[in-house]
Every structure is written in structure tokens, then in C-alpha cells.
Amino acid sequence: MAKRIYGVFDDEEALMHAIPLLKEKGVVCKDVQSPFPIHGIESLIGVPRTRISIASFLYGLTGTSFALWMTWYMMIYDWPINIGGKPNMMFYMNLPAFIPVTFELTVFCAAHGMAITFLLRSKLLPGVTAPIPHPRITDDKFILHVDVKDESKVNDVAALIKSEGASDVLLKSMQFS
Amino acid sequence: MPTFYKMDRKYELTRNNKMIPLVMIAIGVIAIIMGFMTDKTRTWAVLLQNDFYFTAIALAGTFFIAFNYAAQSGWTVGIKRVPEAMGGFLKYGMLGLILIFIFGHHDLYHWTHHSHEELSDPNSPVFDPILAGKLGFLNIPFYISRLVLYAVLWVGFTYVLRRHSLQEDLDGNIEHYKRSVVLSAIFLVIFAVSSSMAAWDILMSLDAHWFSTLFGWYIFAGLFVSGLAMLAMFVLYLDRKGYMNHLTDSHFHDIGKFMFAFSVFWTYLWFSQFMLIWYANLPEEVGYYQTRWKLFRSIWIGNFFINFIAPFLVFMTRDAKRTKRILFFGGIIILVGHWIDVFVMVMPATVGAEWTIGFIEIGTAIGFLGAFILSTLTELTKASLVPKNHPMLQESLHHHI
Numbered sequence: 422m423a424k425r426i427y428g429v430f431d432d433e434e435a436l437m438h439a440i441p442l443l444k445e446k447g448v449v450c451k452d453v454q455s456p457f458p459i460h461g462i463e464s465l466i467g468v469p470r471t472r473i474s475i476a477s478f479l480y481g482l483t484g485t486s487f488a489l490w491m492t493w494y495m496m497i498y499d500w501p502i503n504i505g506g507k508p509n510m511m512f513y514m515n516l517p518a519f520i521p522v523t524f525e526l527t528v529f530c531a532a533h534g535m536a537i538t539f540l541l542r543s544k545l546l547p548g549v550t551a552p553i554p555h556p557r558i559t560d561d562k563f564i565l566h567v568d569v570k571d572e573s574k575v576n577d578v579a580a581l582i583k584s585e586g587a588s589d590v591l592l593k594s595m596q597f598s
Numbered sequence: 599m600p601t602f603y604k605m606d607r608k609y610e611l612t613r614n615n616k617m618i619p620l621v622m623i624a625i626g627v628i629a630i631i632m633g634f635m636t637d638k639t640r641t642w643a644v645l646l647q648n649d650f651y652f653t654a655i656a657l658a659g660t661f662f663i664a665f666n667y668a669a670q671s672g673w674t675v676g677i678k679r680v681p682e683a684m685g686g687f688l689k690y691g692m693l694g695l696i697l698i699f700i701f702g703h704h705d706l707y708h709w710t711h712h713s714h715e716e717l718s719d720p721n722s723p724v725f726d727p728i729l730a731g732k733l734g735f736l737n738i739p740f741y742i743s744r745l746v747l748y749a750v751l752w753v754g755f756t757y758v759l760r761r762h763s764l765q766e767d768l769d770g771n772i773e774h775y776k777r778s779v780v781l782s783a784i785f786l787v788i789f790a791v792s793s794s795m796a797a798w799d800i801l802m803s804l805d806a807h808w809f810s811t812l813f814g815w816y817i818f819a820g821l822f823v824s825g826l827a828m829l830a831m832f833v834l835y836l837d838r839k840g841y842m843n844h845l846t847d848s849h850f851h852d853i854g855k856f857m858f859a860f861s862v863f864w865t866y867l868w869f870s871q872f873m874l875i876w877y878a879n880l881p882e883e884v885g886y887y888q889t890r891w892k893l894f895r896s897i898w899i900g901n902f903f904i905n906f907i908a909p910f911l912v913f914m915t916r917d918a919k920r921t922k923r924i925l926f927f928g929g930i931i932i933l934v935g936h937w938i939d940v941f942v943m944v945m946p947a948t949v950g951a952e953w954t955i956g957f958i959e960i961g962t963a964i965g966f967l968g969a970f971i972l973s974t975l976t977e978l979t980k981a982s983l984v985p986k987n988h989p990m991l992q993e994s995l996h997h998h999i
Contacts, residue, residue, distance in 0.1 A: 474916065517873045549641065549751065 424572050425451070426589040427554045427580060428565040433459050436563045439585040440465045443567075447511045448578060452566035454558045484530030485523055518540060536570040609978040619972035626965010633958040642702035644959050645950035648966040649698060650800055651940045653691030653816070653825070653972070658825020659684030660756045660788055667775075667782035672993030674851060676845050678985055682763060683977035684825070685756035687970050689984045692749035695800065699745060706948055709736045709806040728807050728882070736803055748796050755785040763985060769798050770987035781873040793818055801940075804821055804947035808886040811869040819864040822937050823905075824854050827932035832974060836883075841983050847920045848999045852917030857932060861909035868902070868939075896955065898942050902933035937963060 433455060436520070440450055441461075450466045455460070495517070496502065497592050501509040508514035540546055543552040558564050569578050579590040629937045633641030659681035666674045687982055703710045709729055714737075716722050717730035759778055766774040794814025802813045830853045836842045875883045913929040953964045954964075985991060 450877065478914070505877070507877070517869075517876050520869060 422448075423570050424575055425506075426569060426575060426582075426593075427591040428567060429555060429589040429591060430563040430586065431561070432561055432590050435586040436491050436565060437462070437465065438571040439587065440565070443565075446581060448581060449568040449570070450565060451568050454554070454564040454566070456559055456561065456563075459563075467594055473539060476538050477531050478533030479541040480538075481531035483534070484527040487528035488523040488589070489519070491526075492522055497520045511576065520561050523583070537541065607841060607844075607983045609836065609975070609982070609983055611975050611979050616972070619727070619968040619975070622964045622968025623972065624965075626960050626963075626968060629958050629961025629965060633962070636958075639705040640897040640949050640952070641700065641958060641962075642705040643944050644962045645702065646698050646800070646948075647940050648937075648962050649691055649694040650944070651937055652687060652966050653695060654821035654940075655825045655828045656684050656687035656691055656792065657752055657789075658821050659829065660688065660752065660759065660785070661793075661822065662825065662829065663759055664755070664764075664785045664789065666800065667778045668786055669686075670779065670990070672990035673849060673997040675990050675994035676849060676997070677829070677833050677853075678763070679978065679981060679983050680974075681825075681829055682760050682981075683974045684828065684970075686977035687973040688756050688980060689749075689753045690969065690973060692745070692753060696742065696745050696749065698741065703738065705804070707736075707803055709733065709803060710738060713763070716750040729757035729868075732806060734946070735805050738804060738979065740800060741790075744799055744808055746796065751788055751792055755788070757779065759785070763988075764981050765987060766987045767982060769914075772989060775989050793821065794957070797806075801943050804944060805886055808883065810869060810871055810875070810886075812874075812885070816864075816867040816871055819860060819867045820939055823857060823864050824933055824936035826853065826860060827929040827936075827975075828852065829952055829969075829977075830929040831923055831933070832920055832921065832978075834929070836983065844890045844984055844995055846997055848997045849994075850922060850925055851919045851999060852997075854913050854925050854928070857928065858909060858913035858919070861906060861913070861932060863959050864936075865902070865906040868905075879883060889950070890942060894946060895941055897938055900941055901935065901942055902987045904931060910936070 432438070436453065436455075439458070440453075444450060452468075453462055453466055454463075459562065477493065478512075496515065497509065497512050503509060506520075507518060553559075554561055554566075555564050565582070567578060567582065568574050575592060582590050630641060630645065634642065636751075662674075662681040663678065663685070666678070698706075709732065712724050712726075714730055714733045715734065716724055717726045719725060758781060762774040762778045762781070765771075794817075797814045797817035801817065802809065830850075833842060833845070833850075833853065837845065872887060875887060908931045910925060911930055913933065918924045918928075941955075941959070988994075
């Protein structure tokens with residue numbers, strides 16, 4: 422397993438400057454943690470496109486299917502009720518009345534599914550310690566996550582990161598809780 | 599992103615480019631003349647439908663400018679000249695609506711047929727208390743004065759916002775921007791009321807017995823989404839001609855998002871209006887939909903597919919919104935779809951069972967489209983396509999999402 426080390430930078434411009442240079446020298450930059458969003462950093466470290474939109478579509482489809490099945494089962498199949506003389510024998514004839522429920526459940530499932538998926542993938546569930554390698558990333562430090570495949574070269578890579586403008590390199594996370 | 603921009607970039611309307619809209623206008627004129635020789639009511643209805651449709655698109659242009667000023671948004675600065683130019687059609691469109699009403703009101707609006715005395719007299723053969731009660735609002739002098747008022751307000755605000763924008767190009771004074779923000783905020787309030795009232799006047803009063811409290815919103819949704827589609831068409835055209843290389847993919851992505859979102863919004867209102875009336879089943883309301891269901895079923899349901907399902911699927915993914923070809927294709931779908939939407943609003947009360955979509959309808963639409971294109975392109979030639987002194991220009995040039 423690759424060893425993860427953390428380059429600590431004092432400002433985002435040094436970080437933005439260092440990433441392409443480090444990549445050129447074969448350093449694997451995996452992630453960046455920063456007190457604020459840095460514009461264009463995703464493309465620099467090559468974060469793959471999020472797949473949450475696909476997940477959201479599938480969750481929405483689940484909600485639609487569930488709502489249509491539920492209204493059919495409740496209002497047509499199991500216990501048809503005559504409400505204001507609306508046709509209650511055929512599902513498609515009564516469909517307009519079921520559209521609001523379908524819409525709401527689609528949105529509900531898509532939104533909750535997306536939020537829960539995001540939290541699971543980011544390991545941000547209640548009670549989980551946030552993976553913060555340095556206490557000052559919420560204040561004024563910028564952390565570059567670097568994976569080193571060959572454990573014997575950790576010190577070389579650390580020196581390389583430092584030479585590209587990092588103020589410090591952490592060989593292990595200063596995790597606190 | 600290119601690093602060098604030629605900021606003062608003007609669209610040039612060559613003789614060849616002018617020929618196409620002129621030919622389109624000629625087709626429209628032939629269609630209208632043919633229409634008046636064969637079926638007068640149908641032609642007036644087609645004229646009203648097309649004039650309303652394109653006036654609404656022009657109004658959407660001014661609305662686009664106004665809400666972007668009010669929201670102080672930055673990314674739209676790069677495309678701002680296009681909706682401004684679209685607003686230039688408003689004066690012709692409003693003039694057209696007034697003329698269509700003056701000369702065609704008997705064929706279009708059945709509330710103009712009888713006086714209040716005739717309608718409110720129980721012994722009269724045309725006794726109609728509902729209509730009689732509405733004649734305080736729906737009478738010819740008041741109607742025309744309302745149309746003139748909308749025309750003055752809309753054209754006036756379009757003109758003032760445009761003039762500030764052009765003047766800003768020349769002197770670069772920040773006052774123009776500040777003044778435009780205030781004017782836009784005022785316009786948005788006026789627009790909210792007047793677009794809704796214009797919708798009652800121009801389209802809802804075709805079915806004078808019927809009413810829907812959602813109608814103004816519904817018209818607004820259609821107006822805005824077709825305006826956005828037309829905006830996309832012009833931006834894509836200019837981009838293809840090389841005038842828009844200060845835009846990034848993100849601009850197109852945002853236009854695509856707008857079209858996607860407001861197609862869904864339109865469907866929401868389209869369906870809300872239908873479902874409430876369907877569910878309540880009140881006799882004074884369901885007549886509107888019964889006519890559509892019995893006589894216009896194919897295009898009334900087709901309307902839903904072309905205006906909701908098609909844009910929803912076409913614009914769903916991020917890549918689709920960033921592909922100019924797909925954006926163009928989706929925009930065409932929306933424009934055709936909303937033309938049909940207005941068709942289904944105008945025709946049942948005027949032409950009724952004898953409706954067709956033949957040469958008169960399509961030819962008139964082509965003619966109006968030609969006039970709209972010619973008006974917009976002529977407006978575009980008058981100023982640089984990049985508003986070079988706009989305070990948020992840099993934000994737009996570096997737009998990236």
C-alpha cells in the first residue's frame with residue numbers, strides 16, 4: 422500500500438504553482454485540503470468527474486417507480502376510493518392525481534440519496550472523526566496529499582515537495598479528535 | 599481560453615445574410631395574403647399567435663437583461679448584447695398586436711361582439727351575465743389603452759436600458775451600471791404585473807368565459823423558456839461565425855441549464871393549471887380543456903412531450919449542455935414546442951374544429967421569424983458584441999464552472 426504524506430503550503434498560489442511541477446517529476450498528487458475553495462484546483466490535481474449525477478438520476482428513477490407503484494397499489498388495486506367521481510378503475514385515467522406524489526417522491530429520493538451518498542463517500546457520517554491531517558487547514562494552511570508507492574523513497578519525495586515551495590512536509594497525519 | 603481579445607467587435611450584416619430573412623419575410627407576406635383571401639378568421643388567429651410568440655421572445659430578452667442587472671450577475675455580460683438586440687423587436691411586435699386587435703378584434707375576441715346592455719338584458723337572445731360582468735374590464739377602449747400602456751412601458755424600459763448600455767461603451771462611466779441596476783429593479787416589478795395582465799388580455803380573453811389564476815405565470819414560463827432558446831440560437835450563430843470566442847464552454851453550459859430548468863418550470867405550471875381544473879371539475883373551468891381534449895388532442899398532448907420530455911432528456915447531462923450541436927438541437931425543439939403551445943392557446947377559441955397546420959400557419963411563422971431575425975441582427979450591428987466598459991466584463995471573460 423502506498424504511503425500518504427502531506428505537503429504543507431502557506432498560500433494557495435505556491436500550491437497551484439507546485440502541483441504541475443511536482444506532477445512532472447512523477448509525484449502522485451491525490452488531493453488538496455484548503456480553508457476555502459480554490460478555483461481550478463480540480464483540473465490541476467486531476468480529480469475525476471463526479472458520478473453523483475448518475476447516482477442522482479437512478480435515485481430519482483427509484484422514487485418515480487416507487488411512487489407510481491404505491492399510488493397504483495393503494496388507490497387502484499387494494500382499496501379503490503371514489504373521490505369526486507374520479508375514475509378509479511384504471512391507473513392511467515387517474516394518473517394526473519398521482520403526479521404530485523410522484524414528483525415529490527422523485528425529488529425526495531434523489532435529494533436524500535444524493536446527500537447520503539455524498540456523506541458516505543466522503544466518510545462524513547455522525548461520530549466519524551474528520552480526516553484532518555493538519556489542524557490549521559481550516560485556518561491558513563494548504564495541504565497537498567501525496568501518495569508514495571515505494572516506502573524507501575519517502576524522504577526523497579518529501580525533499581522534492583519542500584524544494585517546490587512547501588513550508589513543511591508531514592510524514593504522518595497530525596490527526597486529532 | 600484565448601488570452602487576447604479584440605474587445606471592440608462588431609457584427610457585420612452582409613448583403614447575403616440579409617437576403618435570407620428578407621426571403622423569409624416575403625414568404626410570410628405571401629402566406630398572410632393567401633390567408634386573407636381564403637379564411638379571414640384563421641389568418642387573424644395565426645397573426646395573433648405568431649405576433650404574440652415573437653413579442654414574448656423579445657420581451658424575454660429585456661427581462662433577461664433586467665434580472666441580470668438586478669442580480670448583479672457577471673457571467674452574462676459576454677452575451678448581454680444578444681438579449682438587448684432581441685428587445686429591439688418589441689416595438690414592432692407591440693405595434694403588431696395593437697393593429698391586430700384594432701382590425702381583427704371581431705374575428706378573434708367574441709367579447710367585442712355585443713354591448714353591455716345586450717349581454718345583461720335577460721330578454722336578449724345573447725343574454726350572458728358572466729360576460730356582462732367582465733365588460734367593465736374587457737371593453738375596446740380600455741383594452742387598447744392597456745396594450746398601449748404595456749407597449750410604452752416595455753419599449754421604454756428596453757430603450758433606456760439599451761441606451762445606458764451603449765453609452766457605457768463610449769464613456770465607461772460607472773453611473774450607467776448603477777442606474778441600470780435601479781431601472782432593472784423597477785422594470786422587474788412592472789414586468790411581473792404587466793406580463794401577467796398582458797397574458798390575460800391577449801390570450802386568456804380569447805376564451806372570455808374561462809379564467810385561470812395561474813395563466814399569467816404559465817405564459818411567463820413559456821415566454822422565458824422560448825426567449826432563452828432564441829437567445830441560445832443567436833449566441834450559437836454568432837459563435838459559429840467567430841464573433842463569440844470570448845465565451846467559454848461554461849457560458850454555453852449555463853444557457854443550457856437555464857433552458858433545462860425553465861422547461862421543467864413551464865411543465866410544472868402547465869400541469870398545475872391542468873390538474874387543478876381537472877380535479878375540481880367546475881363547469882366554468884373545464885370547457886377550456888374539453889375543447890382541447892376533443893379537438894386538439896394530438897398537439898395538446900404532443901405539446902407535453904415536445905416541451906418537457908424532449909428538453910428534459912436532451913439537456914440532462916453536463917456534456918450535452920456543453921456540446922454546441924446538442925444545444926442548438928434542443929433550442930430548436932423548445933422553439934417549435936412553444937410555438938405549438940401558443941397555437942393551442944389561440945386556436946381553440948378562434949378557429950376551433952377547423953384547425954390545421956398548413957402553409958398559412960407555417961408561412962406566417964417563417965415570415966415573423968424572418969422579421970425577428972432581421973430586427974435582431976440589425977440591432978446587433980449597432981454596438982460591439984463585447985460590452986467593453988461593463989464593470990463585470992472580466993468576471994464574464996473568466997467565467998468557469
